[in-house]
Structures are given as C-alpha cells and as structure tokens.
Amino acid sequence: xxxxxxxxxxxxxxxxxxxxxxxxxxxxxxxxxxxxxxxxxxxxxxxxxxxxxxxxxxxxxxxxxxxxxxxxxxxxxxxxxxxxxxxxxxxxxxxxxxxxxxxxxxxxxxxxxxxxxxxxxxxxxxxxxxxxxxxxxxxxxxxxxxxxxxxxxxxxxxxxxxxxxxxxxxxxxxxxxxxxxxxxxxxxxxxxxxxxxxxxxxxxxxxxxxxxxxxxxxxxxxxxx
Numbered sequence: 292x293x294x295x296x297x298x299x300x301x302x303x304x305x306x307x308x309x310x311x312x313x314x315x316x317x318x319x320x321x322x323x324x325x326x327x328x329x330x331x332x333x334x335x336x337x338x339x340x341x342x343x344x345x346x347x348x349x350x351x352x353x354x355x356x357x358x359x360x361x362x363x364x365x366x367x368x369x370x371x372x373x374x375x376x377x378x379x380x381x382x383x384x385x386x387x388x389x390x391x392x393x394x395x396x397x398x399x400x401x402x403x404x405x406x407x408x409x410x411x412x413x414x415x416x417x418x419x420x421x422x423x424x425x426x427x428x429x430x431x432x433x434x435x436x437x438x439x440x441x442x443x444x445x446x447x448x449x450x451x452x453x454x455x456x457x458x459x460x461x462x463x464x465x466x467x468x469x470x471x472x473x474x475x476x477x478x479x480x481x482x483x484x485x486x487x488x489x490x491x492x493x494x495x496x497x498x499x500x501x502x503x504x505x506x507x508x509x510x511x512x513x514x515x516x
Contacts, residue, residue: 350393351474352367352368352370352371352394352474352475352476353367353473353474353475354367354470354473354474354475355367356470357473359443359470360443360444360445360468360469360470360475361437361443362437364445364468364470364475365435365437365445367475368445368447368468368475369432369435369447371394371468371475371477372447372449372466372468372477373430373449375389375393375394375477375480376428376430376449376451376464377427377428377430377451379404379408380425380428380451380453381425381428382408382412383407383408383411383412383415384412384415384420384421384423384424384425384453384455385421385424385425386412386416386421389408391404391405394476394477395476395477395478396471396472396476396478397476397478397505397506399505399506399511400477400478400479400480400505403505403511403514404480407488407489407492410488411488422456423455423456423457423458424455424456425453425454425455426454426455426456427454428451428452428453428454429451429452429454430449430450430451430452431449431450432447432448432449432450433448433449433450433463434446434447434448435447435448438500442469442502442503443469443470444467444468444469444478444502445466445467445468445469446465446466446467446499446500447465447466447468448463448464448465448466449463449464449465449466450462450463451463451464462482462483462484462485462487463482463483463484464480464481464482464483465479465480465481465482465483465499466479466480466481467479467480467499467500467501467502469502478502478503478504478505479499479501479502479504479505481493481497481499483495483496483497492514493514
C-alpha cells in the first residue's frame, strides 16, 4: 500500500457554465499549498431546494483516468466532498433536499446518511432550532492523503464553518473517496464534532481508513442496533 500525503490545492475556477465548457479541454493543474478553502462549495452550480431540482441538477464527478483513481482526481474529489458537506448542513438545519445518489453508490451508506440527516433535522425541529437557518458553509482542507494500491482511495479531512442567520459553528469531517465505473464516489463519511451523530452512533475518535467498511454486513448490523 502506497500512502502519499498531499498538502495541495487545486486551482478551482469559479466561472459560469459556458466558461467551464470552453476550458473543458484544458489540463488540470495541481499546486502545492498549505491549505484550501472555498465559500459554500456552490461553484458547481447546485443549490437544490426540492428533490426534483436535485435530480435535474445532478452531476457526475468523473475520474481523470477511467480505469484508476489518481492524484490528478484531487480537484474533483475535493469539490464533490465540499459540495456534499454544504448540502448536508442545509439539509439538517434548513430541511433542504440532498440527492445522495450524486455522491454515493453504496446503499448502506446512503441509508445511514439519510437517517443521520432525518434524525438531526427532526431533533432540531423538535427543539425549535430550525428558525436559525444555515446561510453558507466555509470549507477548508486540513489533511489530504492519496493511498495507492489495487483499490486506491483519497482520504480528506475537511474543516467546515457553518454560517447561520445568527452565529456559526465549526466541526471536522473525514471522507474516503474511490473511483467506481469511471466516476468518483464517497465510500465513507464521518463527522467527529462534539456530540455529533457519527460520534454517538459509530463511536468517538474512529480511525477512518477502510474504504470497504460499508460492505461489512456485521459492522453495519452492529451500528444499526
């Protein structure tokens, strides 16, 4: 197993769709840097408010190499995770829709994530906290690693600062990303903030390094009980 630590930022151009099409044939460029950040992860032009809109605006996050995941996929992997995280917070606090099919392939992970969103939104609704809406999400990458072997994957640790109508809060989230059928997918997602849903259900201080974890039926059964 070859593990490569990446402290890099991909130059993401915040341009309109027609500009993106004009530059579609340009080579992607990776630049070494200390950190990465993006405002609200909306540069991919997705702000769903209904399930219909989410499906209509659905995107495919394609791998550079249709046969293998590579370090050149970092920009797409980061964009996908940042967008998913932004939509996640708006779903849990604002009741906005999120199309998990766009980000995940594993049915067990999708079901768990949907339950996580629904459970938290219902809790916030019960405690009359949903009036204080999420307005934007600032996301930066604290740590990125590319693990290259027969089943290569990215490990991303992202820091999110959630801006609300009144106040804000921050917490870290870890992702594992793989390439499946020529597109990138999230194969694990763990938010380790204090009293987070994942920390409560999966346990605190988990080591997120197993891209096959949601294929483990015994483990899934254990956390579902």
